[in-house]
Amino acid sequence: MNDTSERSWWGWGLTDAALSDDECRRYGALLPGLPTDPITPPTVADLRLRAPRIQAPPALADRCSIDPRDRAGHTYGKAYRDVVRALAGRMDPVPDLVVFPRGEDDIVATLDWASDADVAVVPYGAGSSVVGGTEYDGGDHAGVVSLDLSHLDRLHEVDRQSRAARIGAGICGPALEDALRPHGLTLRHFPQSFEFSTLGGWLATRSGGHYATGRTHIDDFVESMRVVTPTGVDESWRLPGSGAGPSPDRLMLGSEGTLGVITEAWMRLQDRPTFKRSSSVVFTDAEHAFRAVRGILQANLTPANCRLLDPGEAQLSGASRRGEWVLVLGEESAHHPVDDALALSVEIARDHGGTVPAGTHEEPGSPPPEVRDGAADTWRSSFIRMPYVRDALARMSAISETFETATTWDRIVTLYDDVRAEVGRAVSEITGAPGLINCRLTHSYPDGTAPYFTVVAAGQRGAELGMWDEIKAAAMEVLTRHRATVTHHHAVGRDHRPGYDRQRPERFAAALRAAKHELDPAGILNPGVLID
């Protein structure tokens, strides 16, 4: 984060990076029927925030804030529906207090106090949840605390031999990479939220990262974790692998703040890659493109990047305007050249009817390693910018949101077609006009893949939230009917609860509730998320 900018309380990222009113208008003009002018975000002073209903206990007083800016900034995550509500000044779930613990003792004290005082505690990393993961709607607690872990941001220890480090859960992506760089190491976990999300948040939500194949989720990089629950502190042993009973870490991974507060973790790291190659391959139709990705994965190849953009997504991101599918492939290594590995994937893609556009450097030997092809670069910068554009569209009362899933290869074509048809129909019916429904495959596996959909449509000022909720319900319906997961890496939060409740096996739900009751008997931790 640079010094002159600060986090937006209502929208994505940094205030300085938000689009100007004129830029909003230019994006708004791409969709027919939108208002001429963007919504002006309210200032914090404009907001009517409910007065705090609870007081911090004296021992924690200097860790707590009731500053309206802190409270407003901790009310929502950064989903489209969060931005819409914030822009409208609707701040009902505002926390009474924001607690900034300086260390584990403060967290223990907070949970002790909250358990006694019936205060809900919502763990908060950097607040970029897009699934309502940090928004209180848990019922009738006496008060709500947002537990902001940003001070737990230290790199505690590096084990160079095992290539692992003990890291505070509150550290954000850039600070983590800065701390690891002098050791020649990297976590290489780059979700789209990289700048505005924390290690603890990634772990609690089973975040999806840099690697498009192989070790796609943060789960696979965890050596051990330390977790503060309302009934005690747990720490698993640092182990490269184990078969001793069900994995303790796997119960906490994806627990989304409902079972405990992750305070630190030993993470498996990577050497910083020095050899990199990327290439793009284009296809004229879905069948061949999907088959190519499947072919690469089923050859047990594990390219670091293997992202397939459908024609709409390729166009939106600027990767191709020719109505074709674009597969962006990349290999990397800190140890050996990767030309041959990339060539194997490109060859499979060609065998399935793909063509390599002129100017794409996939041939071994020719270009310097850092030269990358245009489609990949364009897509990358667009990837980082997308959430800011989403906010600009929201200010123009457009609907702009994403949802993602995963399914096996036998179902992918049907799922892709059905999602586009049914969500498209919902968009037309609800907004009165067709919208864009684009898709990219973000992560792929030998047995299936994770499609990520973007919806852009003209909304109606004042009715955006209801419209999106209806469209989202249609999306959940088609996904769950196909038994595709309600989330591959965005987490469940509050927004995916209806689908999650259908997806989750019933006896597992009961076991999870029992575990929750054991660890959090007062039911204060992130109520409403995952478990009632």
Place this chain on the structure above:
Amino acid sequence: MNDTSERSWWGWGLTDAALSDDECRRYGALLPGLPTDPITPPTVADLRLRAPRIQAPPALADRCSIDPRDRAGHTYGKAYRDVVRALAGRMDPVPDLVVFPRGEDDIVATLDWASDADVAVVPYGAGSSVVGGTEYDGGDHAGVVSLDLSHLDRLHEVDRQSRAARIGAGICGPALEDALRPHGLTLRHFPQSFEFSTLGGWLATRSGGHYATGRTHIDDFVESMRVVTPTGVDESWRLPGSGAGPSPDRLMLGSEGTLGVITEAWMRLQDRPTFKRSSSVVFTDAEHAFRAVRGILQANLTPANCRLLDPGEAQLSGASRRGEWVLVLGEESAHHPVDDALALSVEIARDHGGTVPAGTHEEPGSPPPEVRDGAADTWRSSFIRMPYVRDALARMSAISETFETATTWDRIVTLYDDVRAEVGRAVSEITGAPGLINCRLTHSYPDGTAPYFTVVAAGQRGAELGMWDEIKAAAMEVLTRHRATVTHHHAVGRDHRPGYDRQRPERFAAALRAAKHELDPAGILNPGVLID
């Protein structure tokens, strides 16, 4: 299993494959001070089995057996201490009944009946547990049933596109591979117990398989599971990846029959490899050998085979008699030649001081793909034969057993030295003479590795069990002091409970007990394993 042989009720594998009395004597002669003649295994008719204390309910009568051979064969697993007790005719934990369900309904009926009648149910795959996983010692139930899942042995469904199959949990390794072969597919899960263990057993115990790197545990090959608990049947969705809450499957993986009975699973499969290369590299000392393996893993290479034998292990298995460390490397693919991939690993091993013995075929192009080097082949056949030799040694009243663990790279040298020193001291003190303590690395990771130790020593007839239990306690002590896992892939069972209770985080233990109580309120499932 061939038609003319049958499973040994007291020892490993098939009765036909057991070593003759003369062979026992030849092995016994290698250790000073053992008796001249092997113990003659009792016949089933010799055994004094407690009369069954319970009767099968009429609806299950034709699924139940009280045949002494069935009951004797289901009393123990196949650990050294099991064989010793069986040879001595000590059959205290004998189950009252063996139930052979024909399908899921029979399992539901069994669990319903058992829950009402306070009957313990011990799920039984093919009975090759080496950790007391199938032996009842859970307290004072009214009776004990061994639930033998061998009839749930069908390949139900193959999804060729996703390269996955729905498979009955009771199928043994060879039958599974036979069923998959016509589809050109393989699970490629080859634990040492391959012939005498089942898919359900692998899943329940987080079995370690064929791949020495990357996807080492069966866990990573699970797409979805179906589990019968005493309170209902669960089935997870088939998903290639998901981030929807804590993984339901990961709670059942490693649950060792305490939470439910796994009846079938969708498993991720492989194409049958057609390209294979292997090579061995030798080292003069531990430091260089460990560093070479670490170097290979930290280059993010994932050879299918990467097994390091210490000098004792190399000698015992016949891989090398020159007092050197032997690293057996192998690469395989169904899609592309693997010469280059193998060459990368071999080069790293050489960079760390390894030398490739003459006659080892690692150079690209030269030998036909099926030609493998001698050390690898010798080691493989010895690997399959080892448990039969173990039984022969047990019959000579020698002590012969293994234990395994995993630790991070920063601790491996110390752990290796300390285990050999402290377990060696225990062997000397307890048996009065030094024994063999060998080690191999079976699975390795970028952040650590899994050493597997073999102990062979002269026991004393009639006192073998107590001697081994003391040696094992010394081993547990040194492992847990170093915070190395009590098991990397053998499971916890009853034998590892003391160490497991130290290793497992306390709040996780409480959560697991709560989940157990929810799923199995009568506490009938495999009591004593994992949870009290």
